[in-house]
Amino acid sequence: MILQTLLLLLGFFQLPLANKGESDKPNIILIFADDLAYGDLGVYGAKGWTTPNLDQLAADGAKFEQFYVPHAVCSASRAALLTGAYANRIGIHGALDHSAKHGLNPKETTIAEMLKSQGYATGMVGKWHLGHHPEFLPTRQGFDSFFGLPYSNDMWPNHPETKNYYPPLPLIQGEKTLAFLEDQSELTTWYTQKSLEFIDKNQDWPFFLYLAHSMPHVPLFVSEKFKGKSSQGLYGDVMMEIDWSVGQIRKKLKELGLEENTLIIFTSDNGPWLSYGGHAGLQGGLKEGKGTSWDGGIRVPALMAWLGKIPSGTTLKQPTMTIDILPTLAEITGATLPPLKIDGNSMWNLLQGKEVKPTPYFAYYNQNELQAVIYDKWKLVFPHVYRTISAGSELRNDGLPVKYAHIRLEKEQLFDLSHDPGETTDIYSNFPEIVKMLHQFAEKARSDMGDQLTQRQGTGNREPGRISEK
Template structure:
């Protein structure tokens, strides 16, 4: 590691002087009995594909800990993120709200002067107000300036990177654009990274320390791994362990990390009263070839609203509450996590409107009425609506790997081509998960229903594709 802290410390000190947070602090932890409240561990991978776990079809590397996690709880086969890109996906996860409603788009970098609005309520703030200790380890990506860091968004502690691990001077397509990659503890830059091989290990150790520190009170741990986002790095203990190569090695180390967290919970006698959730922010970055994950046969990948870009593993475990070994086919989305945790813990929902709903009945093995879910991308384009087994994709332009392209396995991406979908298409995902056969003509009533849902979303959140202005939009946080 080389230390390049001067520019970061100067920027931090300067910004701290001229900017004060407008965050209204959550109320202090109440004095009510908290011993029966479940602990919550939310593990969020990066660019992990639907097919990257053994239980979801991976064969060239092993994920025994994640496979066991699935065996011990509920495994969704139709679990979605609403946005196939980093910052937007994370904003939606933590607020239970579509990120385009919050004016969070794309992937914020080191020159961004905005972030998640302090007026929004995160899962951490919601739980902190209900007596929870809150800690975050890993990739944040919702604003790197002091006003927007995790400790200003409800987390008692933070250790990790403020944005993606490829936003550094060694980026293969943007050399010298990014400054040294900063590693934070709370609000201070404690190092800059030239080598990321110990990142997953260090995240895991920090997560375990938080669990140990918080073992006597209910806690919420948000462990947001930087892997399997490129550039791929793995520690010596997993180097060369998979049949596939570096990506497989990295997946095995992420799996190991999950195992270490579970072991610590078991050793401390906390496993029975801890909810564990595992998912990822979007699908694999396919242009990186052998350094990208698997879609499990789904169409396209990261940066698209086809299912390869937005369908993710979704695993929920809570011993003696959620059925073990349950394969769940009902559709759900990451925006549902906040309201679900609110119902479980008896926490107060955010005052501002959210878009998710509690899926606790599904997790308890019950069927509930489907609801429409929307996939937004490319700032505010409504590209798809999902309703149960049905998915309608609207005309838009998307990226794809040109047919016949020779893929690489060295961390250098190939070039995308842009394709245009000229007409809306309807898919029955229960028999056509790869989105190959348009069934619009034979299902006019479904087409009409999904168009109605889309029109309602456009009136509420807007849609750049139809030049619609939404009435329910809110502003991101910005330095004035």
């Protein structure tokens, strides 16, 4: 294990030589946390721990109050982030594990592939979760380098509910396994170190760094330097280490004189895994969590800072979504949008304080179920089955989950999220015209991408990549 650790600490990314990009193209750092909840940052009301570096990032740029993921589960959320398309459009559902024989189709265009066409060096550190077979790894999807895990950090033999179902958890560099993890306490530190190395090596030309933290997804691990630092416990310690990681990256940018030409984006793949009790994040007043299309599952914190380009201290209230990141980066860098249809729209005008017409967003879950549509301040939720913590359940604080109960929502419900972010009061009968409008949006989505809840087949769906059976 000592030798393995030394290999990790001494290993370097091997990047091809590249010409220096044009000075007007910013460096881009996209930080994607795992299961980090809406209320987990100080600027979103966190209690029990502090996040000074992330709070400063918000002060230096924009804080989003209504930022969404389209799918409240790992693989689907990541597919949407990196392609700008709803994951159900491109055939990615749920959370892929070691038994999956499919992944993100190489025909799809990722942010990394798009930016490489503009002369960017591209590196990925952290959790991938879009196919663990070689043909689906980051190095086949536009990234010059990769250091991290092929899927979630709980997909290992120590899973509390499925002991020994998963094989040993591989830590991969490029396409080679460096080690099988027996302990994850240094994972956030390693990810941070590899990110800093990538920035150092690519400081002379434009770069895109995608840092996808494994934390605060369970099982929670934290290094010795942050153990016991928060008043909340282990989850708070983990949050403080993630915040430290952001601080280290910003410090490096400042040292290299890159701070003013770097766009930093920080967000999360979905809301908290509530069944894990004290090992889950803070809902921030929202309803439910991960694995649901209520706002607690799909609304996440989001911060974007680019000194001198995004007005500091901005708060954005208009709904936006992770699918908007790719087209935003295309506009900023002058890149051409992917040839296959995507679903997002550029946020650049919004980030600069200009008025932008709202657009409808859709929340999909399970196997292509259209569970909700969001437009401006309105949210229409369709009848479906969702999971919840049973009343009277005694949540734990030892890394073991309680069982979910399942509830069937029998009737459509409408919410005004500007006054009721917790989705407590159904106002469906009060606004028939709004309901009609949202139904029209939903029907277009069903015609295009299908909807399992209404047994609709879409015309715009694409297949994922699949390994060839031998």
